[in-house]
Amino acid sequence: MRNYKIGVIKGDGIGPEIVDEAIKVLDAVAVAEKFNISYEEFLLGGAAIDATGVPLPDETIQGVKRMDAVLFGAIGGPKWDNLERHLRPESGLLGLRKAMGTYANLRPATVYDELINASTLKPSVVKGVDIMVVRELTGGIYFGQPREYGEDKAYNTMVYTKEEVVRIAKVAFEIAMKRDKRVCSVDKANVLEVSQFWREIVEEIAKDYPEVELSHMYVDNAAMQLIRDPRQFDVILTGNIFGDILSDAASMLSGSIGLLPSASTGDGVGLYEPIHGSAPDIAGQGIANPIATIASAAMMLRYALNEDSAANRIENAIKKALADGYRTGDIGAFDAKEIVSTTEMGSIIADYASK
Ligand code: NAD
Numbered sequence: 001m002r003n004y005k006i007g008v009i010k011g012d013g014i015g016p017e018i019v020d021e022a023i024k025v026l027d028a029v030a031v032a033e034k035f036n037i038s039y040e041e042f043l044l045g046g047a048a049i050d051a052t053g054v055p056l057p058d059e060t061i062q063g064v065k066r067m068d069a070v071l072f073g074a075i076g077g078p079k080w081d082n083l084e085r086h087l088r089p090e091s092g093l094l095g096l097r098k099a100m101g102t103y104a105n106l107r108p109a110t111v112y113d114e115l116i117n118a119s120t121l122k123p124s125v126v127k128g129v130d131i132m133v134v135r136e137l138t139g140g141i142y143f144g145q146p147r148e149y150g151e152d153k154a155y156n157t158m159v160y161t162k163e164e165v166v167r168i169a170k171v172a173f174e175i176a177m178k179r180d181k182r183v184c185s186v187d188k189a190n191v192l193e194v195s196q197f198w199r200e201i202v203e204e205i206a207k208d209y210p211e212v213e214l215s216h217m218y219v220d221n222a223a224m225q226l227i228r229d230p231r232q233f234d235v236i237l238t239g240n241i242f243g244d245i246l247s248d249a250a251s252m253l254s255g256s257i258g259l260l261p262s263a264s265t266g267d268g269v270g271l272y273e274p275i276h277g278s279a280p281d282i283a284g285q286g287i288a289n290p291i292a293t294i295a296s297a298a299m300m301l302r303y304a305l306n307e308d309s310a311a312n313r314i315e316n317a318i319k320k321a322l323a324d325g326y327r328t329g330d331i332g333a334f335d336a337k338e339i340v341s342t343t344e345m346g347s348i349i350a351d352y353a354s355k
Pocket of ligand 1: 014073074075076077078090093257258273275276277278279280281282287288289290292330
């Protein structure tokens with residue numbers, strides 16, 4: 001029997017509601033696929049501030065390192081907005097990501113056929129879109145030295161070391177092997193030396209993955225192509241700042257924030273979470289969409305635990321629930337047959353995933 005230890009951080013607002021549904025679905029696929037999951041809860045954000053006075057307690061930093069993966073809801077809310085910056089829930093999350101050394105951010109942009117009208121782009125353009133943006137998360141211009149804010153000038157520096165490019169490129173190629181085996185590396189190599197360097201290293205790494213087709217694209221063109229013909233992409237591999245911008249653009253192809261999962265991974269334990277926040281405006285009402293968190297649990301199974309079959313079960317169950325017309329309120333305007341609550345949606349997906 002395979003045994004997995006999953007760290008659970010429910011967080012604030014709708015966090016506990018949506019994470020509970022993801023656990024319900026994980027338990028259902030664990031039975032179906034014959035593995036064991038045990039859970040350990042950790043505090044982060046507002047919940048941690050209320051219980052311990054700090055947004056990222058030491059027990060959380062130490063505890064998550066003992067886990068196989070961490071499933072996270074969301075943190076933050078008006079109750080903690082007036083605290084000093086370093087004591088706010090958000091600094092707890094940034095600190096946790098740093099402590100976990102998660103240098104790769106994986107953001108899929110999937111367009112579900114049943115919700116095709118939720119996109120702001122034409123159905124003929126977005127039908128069948130299934131992109132994975134692999135963004136380097138801990139290097140590049142956001143962290144490069146030197147940096148300065150002076151009276152007459154200000155600057156930042158875009159730096160990548162060979163080691164940083166090698167490790168993120170490997171992540172992208174490994175993921176491509178589990179998908180359609182195509183990597184498009186996005187850079188600005190016509191203007192930036194750092195991009196030329198990036199490109200050469202990516203080509204070196206590609207030699208270890210002969211089955212994967214590698215292409216390169218300048219970032220300005222990539223932004224245009226994402227809107228013009230997003231179906232051409234499988235895996236997009238890119239640096240920190242380009243990935244920041246492109247992953248947000250790509251996420252809007254699907255049209256609803258309540259659907260999109262993400263993963264932050266590195267050499268150690270990975271963090272799996274929805275892209276949305278804690279939605280304090282709807283917390284406690286039982287109407288939040290749990291699909292982004294449930295889809296994050298599927299990513300966790302695939303990328304952290306190598307349980308591809310269980311991940312497929314969950315993703316197919318989400319599609320079936322949508323195909324059968326079940327919708328939470330946020331997507332209720334798009335071809336709904338029945339509006340369901342957070343827990344009902346979780347139960348429907350768990351039921352489909354177990355069959
Ligand atoms: P948000 O993503 O929480 O909400 C934006 C809008 O989308 C709201 O109207 C909300 O009701 C809706 N929404 C979000 N998720 C939904 C879901 N699953 N189902 C249905 N509707 C959903 O962003 P915000 O309002 O800017 O931020 C609220 C709080 O969340 C803030 O404290 C912010 O700092 C925090 N936040 C946390 C994270 C995180 O934990 N990773 C990310 C972003 C924002």
